[in-house]
Amino acid sequence: MTPSFSRRTLARLLGASAAAAAVPSFAASAAALPPLPTGPRSFPPNFLWGSATASYQVEGAVHEDGRGPTIWDTFSHTPGKVANGDTGDIADDFYHRYPQDIAMMKEMGLKGFRFSISWSRVFPSPTMSATGAPNPKGLDFYNRLVDTLLAHGITPYCTLFHWDLPQSLENEGGWQRRETAQSFAEYAGYVAKHLSDRCRNFMTLNEMRSFVELGYGNGIHAPGLQVGRKALAQVSHHACLAHGLGVQAIRANSPATTQVGIADNATACTPIFDAPEHVAAARRAMRQENAMFLAPILDGHYDPLYLKRMGPDAPVFTPADMAAIGSPLDFVGLNIYPASYVRAANNELGYEMVSEPFTAPRMASPWLYVGPEALYWTPRLVNELWHPKSLYITENGASSDDKFTPDGQIMDTDRTMFLRNYLTQLHRAIAEGVPVKGYFCWSLLDNYEWADGYGKRFGIVYVDFKTQKRTPKLSAQFYKATIAKNAIA
Numbered sequence: 001m002t003p004s005f006s007r008r009t010l011a012r013l014l015g016a017s018a019a020a021a022a023v024p025s026f027a028a029s030a031a032a033l034p035p036l037p038t039g040p041r042s043f044p045p046n047f048l049w050g051s052a053t054a055s056y057q058v059e060g061a062v063h064e065d066g067r068g069p070t071i072w073d074t075f076s077h078t079p080g081k082v083a084n085g086d087t088g089d090i091a092d093d094f095y096h097r098y099p100q101d102i103a104m105m106k107e108m109g110l111k112g113f114r115f116s117i118s119w120s121r122v123f124p125s126p127t128m129s130a131t132g133a134p135n136p137k138g139l140d141f142y143n144r145l146v147d148t149l150l151a152h153g154i155t156p157y158c159t160l161f162h163w164d165l166p167q168s169l170e171n172e173g174g175w176q177r178r179e180t181a182q183s184f185a186e187y188a189g190y191v192a193k194h195l196s197d198r199c200r201n202f203m204t205l206n207e208m209r210s211f212v213e214l215g216y217g218n219g220i221h222a223p224g225l226q227v228g229r230k231a232l233a234q235v236s237h238h239a240c241l242a243h244g245l246g247v248q249a250i251r252a253n254s255p256a257t258t259q260v261g262i263a264d265n266a267t268a269c270t271p272i273f274d275a276p277e278h279v280a281a282a283r284r285a286m287r288q289e290n291a292m293f294l295a296p297i298l299d300g301h302y303d304p305l306y307l308k309r310m311g312p313d314a315p316v317f318t319p320a321d322m323a324a325i326g327s328p329l330d331f332v333g334l335n336i337y338p339a340s341y342v343r344a345a346n347n348e349l350g351y352e353m354v355s356e357p358f359t360a361p362r363m364a365s366p367w368l369y370v371g372p373e374a375l376y377w378t379p380r381l382v383n384e385l386w387h388p389k390s391l392y393i394t395e396n397g398a399s400s401d402d403k404f405t406p407d408g409q410i411m412d413t414d415r416t417m418f419l420r421n422y423l424t425q426l427h428r429a430i431a432e433g434v435p436v437k438g439y440f441c442w443s444l445l446d447n448y449e450w451a452d453g454y455g456k457r458f459g460i461v462y463v464d465f466k467t468q469k470r471t472p473k474l475s476a477q478f479y480k481a482t483i484a485k486n487a488i489a
């Protein structure tokens with residue numbers, strides 16, 4: 001190890017005087033060392049480089065072409081709920097500007113684009129007993145979007161639910177009612193029937209844990225409720241059920257070659273370092289920490305230890321529910337941001353989560369700790385535990401406090417550093433044989449970051465929300481170069 005340390009690092013590790021002595025002796029012996037491997041860090045041919053986005057975060061046009069209101073319209077217009085009172089009314093105006101934005105994706109070399117469908121554009125006001133009449137104009141937007149992507153050689157990846165629940169369903173209890181899962185399946189089947197001739201990849205739900213825990217647990221996201229532990233476990237179960245019924249509905253309404261998966265933010269259990277006991281602990285944690293969502297979906301049952309831990313608050317379910325929830329998938333999509341560190345422990349769980357120290361590095365969002373090795377360990381452990389047919393990184397990216405240089409550029413070396421380091425770890429997983437087929441950067445454009453409004457920028461393209469002007473950042477150049485080389489630039 002010592003030879004690769006800089007003089008400054010050695011000074012930190014050894015104390016200044018020891019470093020001064022150590023460096024010359026390294027210089028003297030360097031010629032004898034074998035050359036370091038300088039491989040090209042290439043990704044597999046056909047690796048799918050993409051970017052991801054979500055309807056409410058980019059589309060705007062909330063009153064156009066018959067779209068019904070969603071819980072995010074209600075929430076964002078409720079004073080005090082979102083930073084700066086920001087709403088998604090206009091967002092990136094993607095509803096109108098998608099042709100130019102797709103041209104920009106093409107110019108960047110993107111091979112895939114992950115977008116979500118706004119349920120209430122397609123079914124403006126479903127109720128617990130009836131989905132109601134579809135709105136053809138709403139679906140037409142997605143027809144145009146898919147056609148334009150294909151015309152530019154970009155493969156569409158469609159998410160059916162990225163948090164913008166129709167308000168009409170929430171008025172009757174939303175995800176607290178199991179009928180919402182049924183309603184979701186009807187909507188999902190309808191969309192699959194109309195898009196699957198051109199769109200071959202579908203994800204049911206985005207980040208169940210986020211919309212369940214933030215929406216119904218602590219209420220910092222729409223619909224802003226705090227339902228209590230037992231009711232929350234039931235909301236989780238309804239989300240899993242919606243996923244399972246959704247998978248079945250998509251399959252029933254699309255060609256057999258359609259690829260169906262999910263975009264889940266599984267807790268990214270990462271051993272504190274690579275020692276057998278901590279790796280084993282992280283593997284146990286991966287199942288247990290994800291026992292409400294990804295684990296039952298991939299196992300087809302709830303883990304007995306999870307049910308025991310929940311006691312009387314455990315969700316109520318039937319064997320038929322679990323059979324649907326465990327419906328086989330073509331791929332598992334993972335949204336990965338911070339690493340959750342795990343160490344071995346002598347307790348019932350066999351592991352312990354390690355919280356971040358005060359000085360742990362973070363990006364502009366307080367929750368976004370930098371832990372690149374999450375992009376190695378999460379796919380690896382998910383693969384070891386469940387052997388999915390394939391995996392995608394359906395989201396990964398970073399918020400930065402972007403500012404223009406005097407000559408009009410955004411030199412986001414921090415976001416670029418973040419992406420480069422995470423991709424290096426992803427490369428490591430793929431090199432070891434983990435079947436990750438693609439990576440979707442979050443996000444192409446700065447957009448409406450939920451309760452943070454427009455204050456947190458995740459784009460590799462800067463958006464001036466007053467003029468809608470797009471300016472690619474340094475990170476966009478980096479991503480373009482990486483795609484062109486099919487290797488980390």
Ligand code: FCB
Nearest residue numbers: 054206207210442449458
């Ligand atoms: C994920 C969400 C996505 C975006 C990123 C930053 O949790 O799925 O919509 O907000 O975080």
